[in-house]
Amino acid sequence: MLGTPGLSQSESKEGSEPKAGAESGKAGKPAAKKKVPKLKYIGVKPCGICHKSKKQGEQLAIWQKSRHAKAYKTLLTKEAKKVATELGLKKPPEQSPECLRCHATGWDVKKEERTKLLKPRFKVEDGVQCETCHGPGEKYKKLSVMKDRKLAVKNGMIFGDKKSCLKCHNKSAPSWNPERFTTKDGKKVGFDYETCWNLIKHPVPKKKPSEPEKPEGKEPQSADK
Numbered sequence: 001m002l003g004t005p006g007l008s009q010s011e012s013k014e015g016s017e018p019k020a021g022a023e024s025g026k027a028g029k030p031a032a033k034k035k036v037p038k039l040k041y042i043g044v045k046p047c048g049i050c051h052k053s054k055k056q057g058e059q060l061a062i063w064q065k066s067r068h069a070k071a072y073k074t075l076l077t078k079e080a081k082k083v084a085t086e087l088g089l090k091k092p093p094e095q096s097p098e099c100l101r102c103h104a105t106g107w108d109v110k111k112e113e114r115t116k117l118l119k120p121r122f123k124v125e126d127g128v129q130c131e132t133c134h135g136p137g138e139k140y141k142k143l144s145v146m147k148d149r150k151l152a153v154k155n156g157m158i159f160g161d162k163k164s165c166l167k168c169h170n171k172s173a174p175s176w177n178p179e180r181f182t183t184k185d186g187k188k189v190g191f192d193y194e195t196c197w198n199l200i201k202h203p204v205p206k207k208k209p210s211e212p213e214k215p216e217g218k219e220p221q222s223a224d225k
């Protein structure tokens with residue numbers, strides 16, 4: 001029951017696990033329910049509804065173009081099968097936890113828990129998706145919650161950083177090439193945060209804390225659209 005889908009719910013959050021022991025006097029609770037209750041994954045689509053406009057930063061499109069969106073599909077390729085065979089896996093890559101743990105989210109939710117933990121629009125096939133990095137969205141997806149970062153985090157939202165990438169971008173990946181990237185100062189590394197974040201970054205264009213909010217709709221930023 002506490003098996004964690006992907007790495008989102010327990011591993012990748014830091015210092016954001018308030019609830020577990022916070023309730024006082026609950027020491028005698030039945031064993032099964034000690035941790036933070038698990039939240040539902042809602043899927044990319046519902047996030048995309050609000051996160052696709054230019055004004056909002058087109059996170060949906062940026063993600064769709066990224067390799068993260070294809071991470072599950074990669075497991076269906078011949079190349080992946082070859083890797084799995086070489087490693088002696090008994091099942092095909094798309095059914096092997098050894099591969100799914102980095103290439104997808106929600107794959108380890110048990111059948112009987114699916115309706116409880118996965119909304120209908122959630123798809124394992126979406127690979128490394130919004131909620132892989134930001135945590136299950138059931139509770140923070142509400143506009144009023146998400147506009148308030150503190151509140152969002154309280155409701156399960158995760159803000160990744162370099163460390164969160166390293167959960168998957170590390171040498172336990174069969175594809176790991178310790179010299180794949182070259183850092184600014186010329187070092188060869190298997191993962192370079194700067195380079196890689198630049199390839200997938202998806203900022204909200206304005207409303208940066210220091211900038212005053214501009215009036216809606218009339219922006220001189222239509223250069224490429």
Ligand code: HEC
Nearest residue numbers: 042046047050130131134137141142143146147149204207
């Ligand atoms: C109802 C619309 C809506 C939905 C659905 C929605 N978001 Fe948001 N989200 C927003 C708005 C609005 C903001 C505030 C953006 C800003 O900074 O101006 C936001 C901000 C964020 C932020 C940045 C928060 C911060 O404090 O900087 C993240 C990360 C995020 N959303 C991820 C998600 C993910 C992942 C999902 C799906 C699980 C999702 N959102 C679903 C509207 C939505």
Ligand code: HEC
Nearest residue numbers: 067068070071074102103128160164165168196197199200
């Ligand atoms: C849940 C595991 C996971 C996490 C967390 C993760 N990635 Fe990835 N990433 C992958 C997988 C799997 C691929 C390969 C997808 C494919 O091609 O099938 C990938 C591919 C990439 C690529 C393309 C790499 C290339 O060689 O072309 C970039 C860039 C990238 N990730 C950046 C990041 C950054 C930056 C972070 C942290 C903010 C991050 N990733 C976090 C699993 C992850």
Ligand code: HEC
Nearest residue numbers: 074079080083084093098099102168169172173174175176
């Ligand atoms: C520790 C996380 C992790 C695990 C476990 C993992 N992968 Fe990956 N995989 C990645 C990342 C990250 C990439 C992106 C390339 C890179 O930076 O290594 C990737 C890329 C790939 C690629 C694209 C080839 C390439 O060189 O870019 C294939 C194929 C692949 N993985 C297959 C598999 C198979 C099959 C398994 C299970 C046997 C597996 N992976 C397990 C993280 C992982």
Ligand code: HEC
Nearest residue numbers: 047051059060063068128129130133159160161202203204
């Ligand atoms: C590979 C991990 C990863 C994936 C996949 C991912 N994000 Fe993010 N996202 C991050 C990280 C890391 C940040 C930076 C957090 C920070 O600024 O502290 C971020 C920031 C954001 C922000 C805030 C940007 C800003 O300027 O404040 C929004 C909004 C957001 N993500 C939405 C999404 C949505 C929607 C999806 C899916 C379509 C998505 N993210 C997919 C890792 C990811």
